[in-house]
Amino acid sequence: MRISVQEAPFDLGAEIAGFGAAGNAGAVVTFSGIVRDDTGRMVALELEHYPGMTEKALTRIAEEAMARWSLADCVVIHRYGRLAVGEPIMMVATAARHRKAAFEAAEFLMDYLKSRAPFWKREIGVDGPGDWVDAKDTDEAALNRW
């Protein structure tokens, strides 16, 4: 299991090379989130986080996924700082014996880190810093299925 909170970019391919092999996994699922521009006027996202609490929260969520789906391995990488449109923000990877567990665990990780990991996003537009992104009710509701 590996958790990383970092400003630097990550290499998704390098992260999953040989991933899960040691744990006799039969399935690997990856998800990567990318900065998108819905308005045509956004240049970047700025992500603030709570150093210390972020690592603890991600570790707890990943440990729960490892135990609940008997994962062979799990990686969570989340960036902070200024990220341009098109840049990757975060990734999760899960390795399990079967695909259902790997998919479910990846979705669980995503749902939880969206509303339980202390990150805050602000849009940076062509005219400078804009609004903080509001949390969505649907993100909170997504936790209920777990």
Added chain:
Amino acid sequence: MVEVVYFAWLRERIGVPRERVETGAATVSDLVAELSAREPRYAAAFADLAAVRVALDQELSDFDAPLAGVREVAFFPPMTGG
């Protein structure tokens, strides 16, 4: 004495990322009331508590929680990771 930290728009409205606060507040709600009575920038930041989350020593908590033994109180908006 407790260390109080703020993130995102709470940090911007209050104007500092962290501060040491001399307080005898028994709960988080008491601390919020104390700060809000102190200066308008706090009252503005804490005007809508439905939009504010709190962590005590880096664990998510709630406004009824006691402050006894707590070293760090963090206030921030609902999280938007992922």
